Amino acid sequence: MGMGLLFDATRCIGCGACSSACKEQNKLPGKVEEVLTAYTWTTVQEREGLNVRRLCMHCEVPTCASVCPVGALKKTPEGPVVYDAERCMGCRYCMMACPFEIPKYQWDRPVPVVGKCIMCAGRIKEGQPTACAAACPAEATIFGKKEDLIWEARTRIRQKPGAYVDHIYGLTEAGGTSVLMISNVPFEKLGLKSNLPGEPPAMKTWQVLSNIPDFVAVWAVFLYGVHWITARREEVAKATANGHGRNGQGNEREDRS
Amino acid sequence: MNTLATLAPRRFRPGFWTAVFVVLFLAFCAVTVIRYTKGLGAVTNLSDQFPWGLWIGFDLLCGVGLAAGAFTLTAVVHLFNLHRFEPIVRPTILTGFLGYAFVIVALLLDLGQPWRIWHAIIYWNTHSVMFEVAWCVMLYTTVLAVEFAPVVLEYFGFHTPAKLIHQLITPLVILGVLLSTLHQSSLGSLYLIVPSKLHPLWYSPMLPLHFYISAIGAGIGMIVLESYLSKRAFHRHLEMDLLEPLARGMVVALGIYGLMRLQGIARNHAFGTIFNLSYEGRMFLLEFTLGVVLPVVLMSFRRLRTNPDWLVGSAFLAVLGFVMNRLNVSITGMEAASGTRYLPSAMEITVSLGLVAIGMAVFAFAVRTFSVFPEGPVAERPKEPAIGA
Numbered sequence: 001m002g003m004g005l006l007f008d009a010t011r012c013i014g015c016g017a018c019s020s021a022c023k024e025q026n027k028l029p030g031k032v033e034e035v036l037t038a039y040t041w042t043t044v045q046e047r048e049g050l051n052v053r054r055l056c057m058h059c060e061v062p063t064c065a066s067v068c069p070v071g072a073l074k075k076t077p078e079g080p081v082v083y084d085a086e087r088c089m090g091c092r093y094c095m096m097a098c099p100f101e102i103p104k105y106q107w108d109r110p111v112p113v114v115g116k117c118i119m120c121a122g123r124i125k126e127g128q129p130t131a132c133a134a135a136c137p138a139e140a141t142i143f144g145k146k147e148d149l150i151w152e153a154r155t156r157i158r159q160k161p162g163a164y165v166d167h168i169y170g171l172t173e174a175g176g177t178s179v180l181m182i183s184n185v186p187f188e189k190l191g192l193k194s195n196l197p198g199e200p201p202a203m204k205t206w207q208v209l210s211n212i213p214d215f216v217a218v219w220a221v222f223l224y225g226v227h228w229i230t231a232r233r234e235e236v237a238k239a240t241a242n243g244h245g246r247n248g249q250g251n252e253r254e255d256r257s
Numbered sequence: 258m259n260t261l262a263t264l265a266p267r268r269f270r271p272g273f274w275t276a277v278f279v280v281l282f283l284a285f286c287a288v289t290v291i292r293y294t295k296g297l298g299a300v301t302n303l304s305d306q307f308p309w310g311l312w313i314g315f316d317l318l319c320g321v322g323l324a325a326g327a328f329t330l331t332a333v334v335h336l337f338n339l340h341r342f343e344p345i346v347r348p349t350i351l352t353g354f355l356g357y358a359f360v361i362v363a364l365l366l367d368l369g370q371p372w373r374i375w376h377a378i379i380y381w382n383t384h385s386v387m388f389e390v391a392w393c394v395m396l397y398t399t400v401l402a403v404e405f406a407p408v409v410l411e412y413f414g415f416h417t418p419a420k421l422i423h424q425l426i427t428p429l430v431i432l433g434v435l436l437s438t439l440h441q442s443s444l445g446s447l448y449l450i451v452p453s454k455l456h457p458l459w460y461s462p463m464l465p466l467h468f469y470i471s472a473i474g475a476g477i478g479m480i481v482l483e484s485y486l487s488k489r490a491f492h493r494h495l496e497m498d499l500l501e502p503l504a505r506g507m508v509v510a511l512g513i514y515g516l517m518r519l520q521g522i523a524r525n526h527a528f529g530t531i532f533n534l535s536y537e538g539r540m541f542l543l544e545f546t547l548g549v550v551l552p553v554v555l556m557s558f559r560r561l562r563t564n565p566d567w568l569v570g571s572a573f574l575a576v577l578g579f580v581m582n583r584l585n586v587s588i589t590g591m592e593a594a595s596g597t598r599y600l601p602s603a604m605e606i607t608v609s610l611g612l613v614a615i616g617m618a619v620f621a622f623a624v625r626t627f628s629v630f631p632e633g634p635v636a637e638r639p640k641e642p643a644i645g646a
Binding site for chain 1: 293380
């Protein structure tokens with residue numbers, strides 16, 4: 001199941017330590033912005049009196065990875081969805097398709113790449129927590145095995161009935177994500193999408209794409225068949241027009257061949 | 258007097274269009290320079306909220322779609338063996354090839370790092386519709402080039418390779434139809450992945466089929482329009498005996514497409530969004546009545562189909578409706594979910610217009626040089642009609 005992050009909106013104090021740590025870790029230029037950009041991979045927004053983190057959700061079946069024509073985006077077994085800037089040709093289909101609207105682009109550069117949270121994949125490989133989780137003074141963002149995080153979230157919701165919305169955001173959204181969120185305010189009021197299907201969007205295109213080989217074979221045979229029939233009919237028509245001398249039997253035989 | 262008065266503006270015409278072309282071409286070059294030195298943000302109104310704009314909606318989706326006449330007509334002639342349509346095959350293939358060239362140039366501007374466009378050849382992701390699109394663009398452009406090659410080869414006197422291509426025409430046409438079917442439908446499949454973003458008036462699990470069938474309808478419309486423009490520019494006659502039956506095909510394609518669209522909207526329970534005249538509803542009504550209902554109704558009457566004015570007018574409506582549909586899917590239908598409004602910048606529009614102008618100029622050059630039309634290369638200067646003579 002891999003690693004993940006649990007964000008508890010009721011604990012976040014909005015200090016922004018996570019965003020600053022992220023900038024430093026990933027050597028991102030400029031100040032922390034209010035919304036996600038190619039240079040701000042995580043930020044804290046104030047909604048309904050709460051502080052909410054915005055960051056890549058690291059889907060279990062990432063839409064971005066499924067749509068990328070060159071496979072520049074990939075889900076690693078450890079959990080992070082990582083980006084290989086060397087492969088990317090800049091079609092921006094990932095930005096178009098992401099249900100959480102996470103990947104952002106360097107519109108101001110002549111040689112642009114996509115920017116998004118990669119869950120500190122390098123640090124995780126070395127056995128360290130993500131920079132944001134390590135920096136959080138309030139334990140609002142915690143890092144761990146995803147199954148442990150689900151257990152932790154369920155415990156918090158169960159132990160204080162009414163203190164939380166009875167839903168872990170990310171458990172089913174878009175097929176499930178490695179980043180989980182809990183809150184005492186409905187998630188759509190925090191600016192999180194609530195109309196996402198439980199099935200990964202990638203399945204919708206795969207249903208079409210996986211049928212292409214069969215389709216090509218059938219369509220090719222059909223088209224050749226049409227050509228064969230019409231060409232044959234033309235030949236027969238010509239033979240009939242020219243063949244006044246032939247008897248009916250000859251024509252019939254040609255018709256069948 | 259009378260003769261001179263009618264001649265004077267006519268002589269001015271080619272000069273005027275040449276001037277328009279030169280201005281557009283220079284503006285196109287200028288925008289290109291800014292785009293490559295300052296980045297996409299400097300020339301487009303694209304943003305993190307709206308990453309795909311006019312260059313995808315018009316240049317890519319419409320460029321490919323309006324090239325659909327080529328595979329439709331080659332199938333009619335070479336697979337259905339209706340050889341009487343042969344005279345309009347070459348200009349249609351040329352239009353298709355230029356449409357695809359137009360798309361590739363547009364992609365070279367729209368991609369963030371266009372010098373990596375070949376990456377789709379070495380890095381494969383078969384789960385990506387964009388991967389399918391990339392391969393279809395590459396392969397079908399090649400097929401169109403080979404299909405048109407005999408025209409150029411004959412001009413330079415290479416008759417043997419031209420004959421060889423002619424002998425391989427059946428498999429070549431089948432390959433072309435296969436690739437076109439995949440490509441036209443895959444442009445619709447691109448939007449299957451955004452059920453939560455695309456407005457229910459346009460989203461449907463049948464989007465690939467919608468795109469495919471509407472492209473056939475609009476592709477036929479484009480054949481008629483291209484014949485009409487050639488007639489105007491080069492004083493050719495309109496092949497009414499061929500275009501009239503094609504218009505019937507257009508009615509069938511657009512009719513099926515129209516029914517599928519209505520069925521899709523019913524399935525999404527989205528009729529309410531039309532009749533409350535929301536922004537999306539109004540755009541849909543405009544697209545659907547002008548681009549589908551009107552041409553289907555008009556072209557159902559034999560009297561109107563055999564009248565050049567009505568025929569060309571209806572073909573124009575079909576093409577216009579097609580363009581509106583692609584822009585609605587890629588822009589109008591995506592705006593609400595993006596939380597922002599997108600209007601293309603003047604520079605984006607300049608690039609699109611510039612590309613159309615370049616395409617038309619290359620078409621004009623080709624028909625003046627090669628035997629694209631059955632009567633051979635058209636005259637260098639359009640012949641003045643003998644008015645008053």
